Amino acid sequence: MGAGTLAVYLTGGTTYSYPYLMLVPVLLAAAWYELPGALVVAMAAGLLMAAMPLDVADGTSQAPSNWLIRLGLYLALGAIAGWLFHLLRKSSETREIVARTDPRSGLPNPIALKEDLADWLAASRRHGTSVGLILVRITDITDVLEAMGADASDELVSAISERLSCEVPEVEGIYHFNTAELMLVLSDIAHDELERIARRLAEVGEDNLVVQDVPMRAQLVLGSSLQQARDTQPDDLIHEARIAMFAALEKQRFHCHFSPAFKRRTVQTIKMISQVRRGLEQGEFELHYQPKIRLLDGRVCGCEGLIRWRDGEGGLISPGLFMPKVENTTLIAPLTRFVASEACRFVADDPGSVSINFSVRNLFDEELLHMLQDMVEEHRIAPQRLEIEITESALMQDLGAAKRAIERMRCHGIGVSIDDFGTGFASFNYLRHLPITGLKIDRAFVNGLELDERARKLIACMIDVGHALDLVVTAEGVENAMQRDILRELGCDQAQGFLYAPALPLDRYHEWRRAYAACQGNSFG
Numbered sequence: 001m002g003a004g005t006l007a008v009y010l011t012g013g014t015t016y017s018y019p020y021l022m023l024v025p026v027l028l029a030a031a032w033y034e035l036p037g038a039l040v041v042a043m044a045a046g047l048l049m050a051a052m053p054l055d056v057a058d059g060t061s062q063a064p065s066n067w068l069i070r071l072g073l074y075l076a077l078g079a080i081a082g083w084l085f086h087l088l089r090k091s092s093e094t095r096e097i098v099a100r101t102d103p104r105s106g107l108p109n110p111i112a113l114k115e116d117l118a119d120w121l122a123a124s125r126r127h128g129t130s131v132g133l134i135l136v137r138i139t140d141i142t143d144v145l146e147a148m149g150a151d152a153s154d155e156l157v158s159a160i161s162e163r164l165s166c167e168v169p170e171v172e173g174i175y176h177f178n179t180a181e182l183m184l185v186l187s188d189i190a191h192d193e194l195e196r197i198a199r200r201l202a203e204v205g206e207d208n209l210v211v212q213d214v215p216m217r218a219q220l221v222l223g224s225s226l227q228q229a230r231d232t233q234p235d236d237l238i239h240e241a242r243i244a245m246f247a248a249l250e251k252q253r254f255h256c257h258f259s260p261a262f263k264r265r266t267v268q269t270i271k272m273i274s275q276v277r278r279g280l281e282q283g284e285f286e287l288h289y290q291p292k293i294r295l296l297d298g299r300v301c302g303c304e305g306l307i308r309w310r311d312g313e314g315g316l317i318s319p320g321l322f323m324p325k326v327e328n329t330t331l332i333a334p335l336t337r338f339v340a341s342e343a344c345r346f347v348a349d350d351p352g353s354v355s356i357n358f359s360v361r362n363l364f365d366e367e368l369l370h371m372l373q374d375m376v377e378e379h380r381i382a383p384q385r386l387e388i389e390i391t392e393s394a395l396m397q398d399l400g401a402a403k404r405a406i407e408r409m410r411c412h413g414i415g416v417s418i419d420d421f422g423t424g425f426a427s428f429n430y431l432r433h434l435p436i437t438g439l440k441i442d443r444a445f446v447n448g449l450e451l452d453e454r455a456r457k458l459i460a461c462m463i464d465v466g467h468a469l470d471l472v473v474t475a476e477g478v479e480n481a482m483q484r485d486i487l488r489e490l491g492c493d494q495a496q497g498f499l500y501a502p503a504l505p506l507d508r509y510h511e512w513r514r515a516y517a518a519c520q521g522n523s524f525g
Contacts, residue, residue: 001025001041005048013056019049019070026074030081034089038082039075046071104154107161107176113183116173117234120187121227130227132189134198135241136164137249139219141180144211152212157182159209160218167204170197183241191226191257198222198255221248222255269325276322276331280338284310287342288503289354291513292474292496295488298520300513302353304389304496305343306503307335327359336362340372346506347386348379355387355417360394363405373412383413389440391419395430403434410435417474422462431469439466443477446497450482460490467491 004021011018022045030038050067054060100112108116120131138160144153161174161182170193173185186197201222209216223245225237240258248256256262279285287305294301309317326332336358343354362368376383388409395402395418406416417438418431422445441462449455459475466473475487478497487495501512 026078034086035082038078042074042078102176113175129188132186133241134184136182225258289509290503344375344379353385387415389419438472446477
């Protein structure tokens, strides 16, 4: 405004058009300070121009009407500009609030989280403190959605947010990260305190909440991360909290804090899964066979086909490193087709029977079930010589669908056995209704059998249950003669384990079988 006044004076006074330069500070004031600032600056500009001579050269003064009109113009334009800038700013603030807020729960959203987290991290760098995140997943929100609808699930998220905010005052901010997740931000926090707060959240999670007049208890799983370096970015901290939460889900724990080992394992898993299809195409997978022995007379009565992956250098990759992850992807279908095809080819050229494993996805894969039947017919093998082993957890995914799938396999003569019996959701209900042909007792019960009276009693009960339902009972993980003798005394039908042989490649399996037959003086029964 001072520069404008000087410019008008140096150009000869208000006779010329230069007084309109004073609208520049008026408009700037409107932009910065909206209506009040625009009016104050407009009034000041009008009074400055009123004191300015009409003609600086001869000192001629202005008529009152001249500067009053100019003052009114300044005020009018200042008022209009100030009001427009006010509306613009309000509109911008509204858009920003909308952009930062989840429309259903009313909580700040991931955009707000990243912006606010950047500010907290910047403050932590200045003060030498650390910022922590806790990602809270509501694991049973799908049940609420299915039973009560989206409004109820949003109300549940809001109710949990309010409860956490009241019960855990250390939380600086709570954000709705996605449908089933809340992100909690804690500033100036140490690892021990973060663990203590996680335990407190566990207690809060035990409380009942009322949603739409229905009492419910939400199941919460937590993953936490803590700023470790000065250059930590918001996305880094969020990513670590998510990895920790997934680790808690996998380990079936309430809470896990981020460890770099989690990330390394995740990267390795991604790389390994990406190589599975290539491995199938290049013939890197093969089936190994572990013999099953009939305990009554010691004869080989069949085997289990187990997948193995041979890397480019000829070494074997343990199934435990890739199968648990592959089972949760669509790659399990081509992998199981390979296993089934190899098993059928084996049975076509070899006496005895073979069992293979099915995952949850396999059990509910209609195309795979059709293909299994076609393979049996193509290789012209008796279907009863092929057995499918299914874990109890697979059955519990959808007992009705599992029953229909098993009935289809049984209708075609294929045997179905429950694998890892006793470690999952053992239920007399499914044993009663499912048309299964066998039970396989998990190695956890066989391990230390010769030293544990309670283990012997448990296995005796399992064997009795199996025989009461006319099922063939197999014990896996048999490692010594004492275990074998006890199982035989208890009436167990079959055994497999390192006492006899590990899973062997096809040629070595044939060699072992011939040597075993020569030693025992018998062959397949």
